[in-house]
Amino acid sequence: MATYPHLFRPLGIGRIEVKNRLFFPSHGTSLIEQGHAGPNLIAYHEARAAGGSGLIILEGSAMHSSFDYRSRYLSVADDDCIPGLRDLAVAVHRHGCKVFGQLFHAGRGLRASEDGSRPVAYAPSEVPDERYGIVPAPLPKRMVRDFVDSYGDAARRMNEAGLDGCEVLASMGYLIALFLNPAANLRTDRYGGSPGNRMRFLREIIRAMRAKTDPGFVIGIRISGDEMAPGGLEPDAVRAICRALDADGSIDFVNVIAGSVGTMEGWKHVFPPMAVPPGYVAPLAAGIKAVMTKPVLVAGRITQPQLAELIVAGGQADMVGVVRAQIADPEFVNKARSGRIDDIRACIGCNQACVGHRLAMYPVSCIQHPETGRERRFPHRKARAATARRVMVVGGGPAGMKAAAIAAERGHDVTLYERAGQLGGQVLLAQALPGRAEFGGLATNLARELDLAGAKVVRGRDVTAEAIRADGPDVVILATGALPRLPAIAAEGAHVVEAWSVIRGEANTGGSVVVADWRGDWIGLGVAEKLARAGCRVTLAVNAVAAGMYIQEIVRDTWVGELHKLGVAMVPYARLVGADRTTAYFQHTASGEPILIEGVDTLVLAQGHRRESTLADAMNGYPGKVMAIGDCVSPRTAEEAVFDGLKAAMEIGA
Numbered sequence: 001m002a003t004y005p006h007l008f009r010p011l012g013i014g015r016i017e018v019k020n021r022l023f024f025p026s027h028g029t030s031l032i033e034q035g036h037a038g039p040n041l042i043a044y045h046e047a048r049a050a051g052g053s054g055l056i057i058l059e060g061s062a063m064h065s066s067f068d069y070r071s072r073y074l075s076v077a078d079d080d081c082i083p084g085l086r087d088l089a090v091a092v093h094r095h096g097c098k099v100f101g102q103l104f105h106a107g108r109g110l111r112a113s114e115d116g117s118r119p120v121a122y123a124p125s126e127v128p129d130e131r132y133g134i135v136p137a138p139l140p141k142r143m144v145r146d147f148v149d150s151y152g153d154a155a156r157r158m159n160e161a162g163l164d165g166c167e168v169l170a171s172m173g174y175l176i177a178l179f180l181n182p183a184a185n186l187r188t189d190r191y192g193g194s195p196g197n198r199m200r201f202l203r204e205i206i207r208a209m210r211a212k213t214d215p216g217f218v219i220g221i222r223i224s225g226d227e228m229a230p231g232g233l234e235p236d237a238v239r240a241i242c243r244a245l246d247a248d249g250s251i252d253f254v255n256v257i258a259g260s261v262g263t264m265e266g267w268k269h270v271f272p273p274m275a276v277p278p279g280y281v282a283p284l285a286a287g288i289k290a291v292m293t294k295p296v297l298v299a300g301r302i303t304q305p306q307l308a309e310l311i312v313a314g315g316q317a318d319m320v321g322v323v324r325a326q327i328a329d330p331e332f333v334n335k336a337r338s339g340r341i342d343d344i345r346a347c348i349g350c351n352q353a354c355v356g357h358r359l360a361m362y363p364v365s366c367i368q369h370p371e372t373g374r375e376r377r378f379p380h381r382k383a384r385a386a387t388a389r390r391v392m393v394v395g396g397g398p399a400g401m402k403a404a405a406i407a408a409e410r411g412h413d414v415t416l417y418e419r420a421g422q423l424g425g426q427v428l429l430a431q432a433l434p435g436r437a438e439f440g441g442l443a444t445n446l447a448r449e450l451d452l453a454g455a456k457v458v459r460g461r462d463v464t465a466e467a468i469r470a471d472g473p474d475v476v477i478l479a480t481g482a483l484p485r486l487p488a489i490a491a492e493g494a495h496v497v498e499a500w501s502v503i504r505g506e507a508n509t510g511g512s513v514v515v516a517d518w519r520g521d522w523i524g525l526g527v528a529e530k531l532a533r534a535g536c537r538v539t540l541a542v543n544a545v546a547a548g549m550y551i552q553e554i555v556r557d558t559w560v561g562e563l564h565k566l567g568v569a570m571v572p573y574a575r576l577v578g579a580d581r582t583t584a585y586f587q588h589t590a591s592g593e594p595i596l597i598e599g600v601d602t603l604v605l606a607q608g609h610r611r612e613s614t615l616a617d618a619m620n621g622y623p624g625k626v627m628a629i630g631d632c633v634s635p636r637t638a639e640e641a642v643f644d645g646l647k648a649a650m651e652i653g654a
């Protein structure tokens with residue numbers, strides 16, 4: 001019997017049939033070429049289609065001149081988009097996968113620009129957007145008609161390009177959701193007021209799309225089941241909207257997400273980080289499904305096929321969207337179908353290389369799978385190397401593990417040595433921070449990759465240069481990582497401990513603690529939370545503009561909110577200069593003025609890292625090839641460590 005009997009049944013949506021219940025929902029990729037689908041985007045989606053996905057919904061595409069940023073968003077505003085979309089559809093269809101487009105207008109959440117100047121953001125009414133700090137212009141009535149036509153024309157182009165359907169983004173507090181929302185739509189014309197009036201814009205859009213497309217072209221909407229924000233649309237109102245659209249008979253499906261971009265509380269649900277529980281949108285989808293006759297789709301932190309199966313089997317939704325878990329593992333669906341669950345490289349909800357890259361307008365990738373977004377650069381990475389080599393990898397952190405796994409997969413004879421009893425390196429510390437246990441999945445997944453590739457692993461062995469020379473491998477990969485950086489400060493009489501020892505539970509602290517955070521990353525936030533939860537009075541003094549300044553903003557904002565609840569005081573712009581028995585001394589990084597924090601029992605140093613290069617320095621003159629990767633070259637993050645590992649392994653015997 002199949003492991004997941006409900007996931008691999010076909011589903012009819014409109015007049016088409018999708019081969020299974022797992023889809024790849026819409027997401028901006030920054031892989032487009034001047035607003036169009038080109039080879040990079042096609043390779044990206046074809047990898048997921050080949051990986052078994054039943055349906056791909058392309059990224060939000062712009063269709064109107066008031067929102068036309070071709071460096072950032074796919075454009076379907078003119079017929080020039082058709083050839084690229086056609087090539088994409090052909091590539092995806094080759095694997096039996098269906099493909100829809102998505103039509104998107106940001107409304108008042110519009111900060112994009114091609115030249116640095118601020119554009120005019122439109123919304124139904126002049127209700128400000130808190131997160132973007134924008135007071136929008138009310139959409140003039142004459143423009144409403146223009147908008148409606150532009151949605152219709154865009155759908156026609158998608159249809160002509162051979163896409164199977166199109167989703168209208170009516171979710172997350174963007175333009176159409178603002179029309180639906182009585183707190184954001186204060187209009188007194190026929191587009192505001194009663195629920196029916198507020199739905200008019202969406203209904204006219206759907207009608208225009210129907211009028212300009214073939215009868216078999218699928219049309220549906222994406223909606224937030226709960227915007228989860230003050231002034232956001234709530235579940236009862238959303239259900240009423242879905243019931244009304246279903247009764248109209250005008251849409252073929254509803255795709256349910258949560259959240260809204262207008263506030264920080266709502267925004268985190270658009271890209272839910274690991275702090276948000278898996279599958280939490282499913283009950284909202286179930287509420288909508290109860291009032292619908294048409295299929296209901298859902299997405300939001302569904303990272304395991306077991307959970308997807310439960311959602312479909314339990315009737316909460318008909319189809320399950322998996323974005324980041326397919327960014328992390330393009331073969332997610334095929335592995336689920338063949339029961340290879342342990343082989344799935346599960347997404348750990350870190351939001352780093354996917355959301356983080358996209359929001360900074362870099363191509364999406366994954367810290368665990370750097371091949372994502374680089375499909376054309378690493379097209380045949382599984383192909384065996386021309387010449388097999390004997391490879392020694394020193395260091396079992398993410399860099400060494402990835403290098404060893406890929407090198408072994410490519411046919412080299414690989415042994416990985418780790419001085420600790422356990423693989424993972426600093427990941428073992430990272431996963432010990434409060435709320436960060438899922439980060440440990442990085443090490444678990446890499447350990448599985450090592451196993452599958454057949455790399456040999458020796459734990460508990462401290463490798464020296466002499467031992468390497470005696471063994472004489474063809475290639476040495478040094479991945480010896482980093483250690484805490486301890487700055488020279490005057491701290492006579494002060495009780496000073498270091499962050500790693502606090503995380504390991506090896507350091508005692510007094511009741512009043514200052515965490516001096518130089519890097520503005522996960523470590524300062526995590527140590528502050530750990531100590532606050534242990535009952536300490538904590539001040540987090542950061543040498544940055546804000547705590548968590550250098551990590552992905554949704555992760556940061558969620559964490560800062562947590563610290564606020566715990567009563568942690570946060571002091572930005574703070575350069576550590578010293579400490580004595582009761583006082584920690586800082587200097588304001590912008591003014592140079594002193595900042596004194598008094599009544600301090602313990603100063604915790606979270607001052608970043610320094611490379612562990614002892615072995616690298618001792619390997620000069622080695623006759624074989626020596627490569628150094630990850631933090632031992634320069635202390636950075638797990639993303640660069642894993643990517644370095646991939647690149648080094650690809651270089652061997654190429």
Ligand SMILES: Cc1cc2nc3c(=O)[nH]c(=O)nc-3n(C[C@H](O)[C@H](O)[C@H](O)COP(=O)(O)OP(=O)(O)OC[C@H]3O[C@@H](n4cnc5c(N)ncnc54)[C@H](O)[C@@H]3O)c2cc1C
Nearest residue numbers: 395397398399419425426430463481482630631637638641
């Ligand atoms: C608390 C904490 C939280 C973090 N959170 C994040 C996060 O959320 N996201 C992120 O991207 N990054 C995070 N990082 C940083 C990230 O973990 C590191 O950048 C990454 O682990 C570096 O990988 P690496 O393989 O280069 O080195 P390491 O992880 O340091 O691994 C090096 C390994 O080499 C071994 N070794 C060293 N010398 C020898 C030798 N001579 N013989 C045998 N073995 C040896 C060490 O024991 C160690 O296991 C965090 C770091 C810390 C400390």
Ligand SMILES: Cc1cc2nc3c(=O)[nH]c(=O)nc-3n(C[C@H](O)[C@H](O)[C@H](O)COP(=O)(O)O)c2cc1C
Nearest residue numbers: 025026027028060299300301322323324354355358
């Ligand atoms: C990088 C990235 C970009 C996204 N862009 C869009 C978008 O253009 N339109 C949209 O409806 N949702 C977008 N989303 C939200 C996803 O469709 C999805 O709802 C969200 O990632 C939660 O699903 P997951 O937990 O399976 O990743 C984006 C998500 C990510 C990760």
Ligand code: SF4
Nearest residue numbers: 347350351354366367
């Ligand atoms: S970068 Fe992190 S959140 Fe994004 S897909 Fe990879 S594991 Fe998941």
